[in-house]
């Protein structure tokens with residue numbers, strides 16, 4: 127397959143030993159903020175896999191590193207600071223082992239909100255530039271699901287790109303499917319592709335800027351693995367049939383940071399299918415930017431788009447420019463985002479209360495010892 131890169135990298139890092147892993151001037155600057163002040167010799171590395179208490183790394187060779195006491199403690203206090211897939215870290219040698227001394231400042235992060243009351247937000251992937259959202263042409267499309275993936279992607283700070291996969295299976299319905307997808311993908315580009323026929327692959331490959339880091343989102347069976355294999359021109363991921371047939375990984379090496387021929391990288395992170403809307407609501411706002419624009423034209427600044435006069439949102443619905451179902455989904459996702467945030471706040475409050483109680487106890491204990499009884 128040929129690869130045309132229409133976009134040029136902001137800085138050419140192909141000469142750098144870590145250039146193949148997405149090293150760039152931003153990461154270099156982040157590294158420079160921790161390295162000189164350290165008493166140890168520090169080396170930069172990229173996390174490919176987060177495990178319990180340790181991480182898999184590329185530097186550029188594969189290594190495993192444990193967390194330094196400081197990084198471990200910080201992670202215990204705030205889970206979101208734990209090194210995660212895609213993170214750049216500073217490591218040092220300690221005997222035979224590598225130790226993660228610092229997690230470098232992140233750019234885009236894909237965050238899954240804690241679901242249980244006491245669970246923390248989980249950073250699924252760090253330093254991602256783009257999210258490729260896959261939606262199969264023969265299964266809907268499910269626009270509500272797409273909006274959720276888009277909200278998550280926008281909130282990450284990365285650029286979402288939508289792939290309508292398995293295009294050839296939609297037959298005559300394809301234009302209709304793509305049109306429907308486009309009604310909910312304001313601001314995101316849509317590519318119609320087929321891993322089987324090769325349709326649209328060169329155009330999509332052209333989007334994969336060298337050194338950029340991508341994450342795949344999409345429901346099970348959407349064709350993510352097949353698409354990645356087709357883009358790579360190689361079997362880099364197991365696809366549905368193989369998994370079903372052999373109940374094991376077929377690919378020779380399980381690579382979590384998968385290099386594409388053009389120099390882009392795909393982070394393969396397990397368990398990204400369960401999607402909750404990020405609490406800050408910014409992702410939802412970006413996803414529904416079309417409605418946001420309409421709302422700006424309402425007569426009242428605080429219009430609730432109910433029965434108010436001069437409501438531009440309702441006018442758009444009346445004129446058939448805005449689907450009421452999309453409007454309802456916008457309300458629902460905003461409510462969810464709001465709810466998630468308040469829940470997060472409640473959790474923070476509870477944590478703080480616990481900490482105060484602990485400090486109180488420690489203080490009382492110290493006072494008791496001082497009094498000598």
Ligand SMILES: Nc1nc2c(ncn2[C@@H]2O[C@H](COP(=O)(O)OP(=O)(O)OP(=O)(O)O)[C@@H](O)[C@H]2O)c(=O)[nH]1
Pocket residue numbers: 291292293294295319320321322323344345346347348349350351352353364365366367
């Ligand atoms: N006809 C056709 N089938 C496809 C295409 N892409 C993928 N498939 C099939 O769709 C099924 C699911 O594809 P996968 O690539 O495994 O899907 P996935 O999104 O990686 O699935 P999970 O790993 O479960 O999330 C497989 O049986 C593929 O062969 C395509 O372009 N055309």
Ligand SMILES: [Zn+2]
Pocket residue numbers: 421424429430431432434436437438439440
């Ligand atoms: Zn209004």
